Amino acid sequence: MRSLEVIAWAGLSIGAAVGGITIWLAYRKANSRRRQLPSADEWQHLGTLKIINFYPVKGGAPIRLDQVECSELGLQSSGLWERCLVAYDECGVVVFAGSYPRMLSVHPKIVSEKVLRLEAPNMPPIMVDLNELLREPYEVLEKRKNGNVKRLVECRAEHHEWLSRAVLQREHGLQLYVKLKPYAGEKLDIAPVLVMHERSVHDLNERLSGKTKPVDCQQFRGNIVVDSNASIPPYNEDNWLWLRIGADVESSVVMRYNADCLRCILINVNVENYTRNPDFEPLRMLKKYRLRQNPKEPSMGVYFDVYKCGILKIGEQVFVNYA
Numbered sequence: 001m002r003s004l005e006v007i008a009w010a011g012l013s014i015g016a017a018v019g020g021i022t023i024w025l026a027y028r029k030a031n032s033r034r035r036q037l038p039s040a041d042e043w044q045h046l047g048t049l050k051i052i053n054f055y056p057v058k059g060g061a062p063i064r065l066d067q068v069e070c071s072e073l074g075l076q077s078s079g080l081w082e083r084c085l086v087a088y089d090e091c092g093v094v095v096f097a098g099s100y101p102r103m104l105s106v107h108p109k110i111v112s113e114k115v116l117r118l119e120a121p122n123m124p125p126i127m128v129d130l131n132e133l134l135r136e137p138y139e140v141l142e143k144r145k146n147g148n149v150k151r152l153v154e155c156r157a158e159h160h161e162w163l164s165r166a167v168l169q170r171e172h173g174l175q176l177y178v179k180l181k182p183y184a185g186e187k188l189d190i191a192p193v194l195v196m197h198e199r200s201v202h203d204l205n206e207r208l209s210g211k212t213k214p215v216d217c218q219q220f221r222g223n224i225v226v227d228s229n230a231s232i233p234p235y236n237e238d239n240w241l242w243l244r245i246g247a248d249v250e251s252s253v254v255m256r257y258n259a260d261c262l263r264c265i266l267i268n269v270n271v272e273n274y275t276r277n278p279d280f281e282p283l284r285m286l287k288k289y290r291l292r293q294n295p296k297e298p299s300m301g302v303y304f305d306v307y308k309c310g311i312l313k314i315g316e317q318v319f320v321n322y323a
C-alpha cells in the first residue's frame, strides 16, 4: 500500500514536471517566433506605401514627403525628428489637436537642415531654427510623466506669441519648446511609427455614408498609409505582426507591431477647417464596432517599433508577416 502510494506520487510528480516543461517549450517557441525576424519565405505581399506624413510639430499639420529616413525613434528628415516642436498651454499641459483643433492650421515647411518655417492662415510665417536654439549653452527643462522624461528647450518669445496668435487668436497662452531626442534605450512615450491601412478608412466611410461626409485618412494622423492589394480585407491590420517596406530585403525597413492605436476625439476634427464634427463622427461609429482592446477607445491604425532602419519611399512594396 505504501509503495503503491509512493509510485502514484512519483508518477504524478513526473507527469506534472513533463507537463510543465511542455508548456514552457510551447511558450518559448511561440515567443521566439514572435520576436525573431521572419525568414525570406514567411513574408506575404500586402500592397504599396502610398503616403508618408512627417510631423515635426506635435498637433500641427504633417509634411508630406516622397521619402524619409526611418530610425528607431521614428521618421527623420533634414536633421529634424518627429514632434521635435511641442507646445504647452498655461496649465502646463501638452497641446494636441484634440484639445486645440486650430493647431492643425499650423503648417511646418522644411527650409534647410534643422530649419523650419511655420505657416498659418492670415499670419506672416515665422522661422524656427534648431541650429540656433540648440547652440551651447542652452537650458534644458525636464518633464517627467509615467516613467518617461521629456527634455525641453524653450523657443523664443516671438515663437510663443506667433503660436498663441495662430491657435488662440491672442498674444499669450501657448509656449513652444524644442523636444530633444530621447537618449538611446530610453523609454518612448509612444511607439515611433503609426501605420494606417487605407482600406479600413474606406470601410469606415462606407459605414458613415448618408450620415456624415467621408473622413479624410489624414484625420487619423498616421505616419504611413498602406494601399493594400484588392484581395486584402479591411482591418487586416489587426493581424499584422511584422511589416517590411521595400522589395529588396537588404535595404528594406522592417517594423514590428507594438500596439493598436486607441482613438479619442482628435479624429473628429476636420483637417481642412479645424472644426469638430457636430455628430461626434467618426468616433461614434468606431465605438460601435472597433472596441477591440479597450471598452471606451476604439482601435484604428497600428503602432510599430522600428526593427531595421532605412529609407522609406512612396510606391515601395509592402510585405507582411501575420501574428
Ligand SMILES: *[C@@H]1O[C@H](CO)[C@@H](O)[C@H](O)[C@H]1NC(C)=O
Residues within 6 Å of the ligand: 045, 229, 230, 231
Ligand atoms: C494581389 O494579390 C493577388 C493574389 O494574391 C496576386 O495575384 C496579385 O499579383 C497581387 N497584386 C499586386 C499588385 O501585387
Ligand SMILES: *[C@@H]1O[C@H](CO)[C@@H](O)[C@H](O)[C@H]1NC(C)=O
Residues within 6 Å of the ligand: 213, 270, 272, 273, 275
Ligand atoms: C468643415 O468641413 C466639413 C467637411 O467638409 C463641413 O461639413 C463643415 O460644415 C465645415 N465646417 C465649417 C465651420 O465650415
